[in-house]
Amino acid sequence: MFRQFTPPSFQAERFHCPFASCGAFAHMTWRRVADTVCMAECTCCGEQSIWRRYLVQQDSEFKAKGEMLHPISTDAPAHHPDMPEHIKDDYEEARLIWAKSPRGSAALLRLVVEKLCNHLTGKKGDINSQIGTLVKDGLQPKVQKALDSVRVIGNEAVHPGTMDLNDTPELALSLFRLVNLIIQSCITDPKEADAIYGSLPANKRLGIENRDNAKID
Numbered sequence: 001m002f003r004q005f006t007p008p009s010f011q012a013e014r015f016h017c018p019f020a021s022c023g024a025f026a027h028m029t030w031r032r033v034a035d036t037v038c039m040a041e042c043t044c045c046g047e048q049s050i051w052r053r054y055l056v057q058q059d060s061e062f063k064a065k066g067e068m069l070h071p072i073s074t075d076a077p078a079h080h081p082d083m084p085e086h087i088k089d090d091y092e093e094a095r096l097i098w099a100k101s102p103r104g105s106a107a108l109l110r111l112v113v114e115k116l117c118n119h120l121t122g123k124k125g126d127i128n129s130q131i132g133t134l135v136k137d138g139l140q141p142k143v144q145k146a147l148d149s150v151r152v153i154g155n156e157a158v159h160p161g162t163m164d165l166n167d168t169p170e171l172a173l174s175l176f177r178l179v180n181l182i183i184q185s186c187i188t189d190p191k192e193a194d195a196i197y198g199s200l201p202a203n204k205r206l207g208i209e210n211r212d213n214a215k216i217d
Contacts (some may be wrong), residue, residue, distance in 0.1 A: 018049055112179055
């Protein structure tokens with residue numbers, strides 16, 4: 001199951017890797033390279049994030065805090081590990097601009113959903129029609145709601161005066177979670193189910209197939 005997004009935190013042992021090429025929930029190896037500079041290496045991909053170290057006074061003590069300098073920090077959730085490669089760049093761009101332009105990130109996520117629908121149906125088409133096709137093919141209601149939410153909010157974001165997401169950045173932030181939910185339900189869950197089913201003995205799978213064919217007849 002997809003983990004809840006854990007944002008990078010100074011000196012934390014584990015968090016989601018902030019690099020777009022990884023995004024894994026992984027252990028971080030910390031080292032101090034200067035008085036005010038630390039690096040955290042992701043044990044999954046080997047990439048190193050760079051942090052500015054500073055001290056803050058709490059009561060009568062000074063405690064070390066940190067701010068990530070590279071890559072650019074964002075509170076938007078990392079992409080789902082099973083996100084198709086040709087969609088990741090748009091998703092990561094939406095993450096990077098979210099803090100400064102929630103409207104822009106919502107519009108990009110609408111594009112992400114359009115490309116994802118094309119990926120799921122195997123053909124290009126109007127996003128609204130594509131969602132309709134997926135519903136006819138048995139799409140779960142919760143996924144349909146997630147797809148239409150990103151579609152509608154993304155459309156509204158590019159029409160000034162109808163929905164100003166810059167006034168409600170939390171709404172734009174929720175769209176990232178919806179995109180990851182869609183991928184979990186439409187790509188990850190079926191893949192895991194197929195893998196488990198494929199591990200069953202061949203005679204058991206044949207028996208199941210014969211049972212289902214008998215129902216059709």
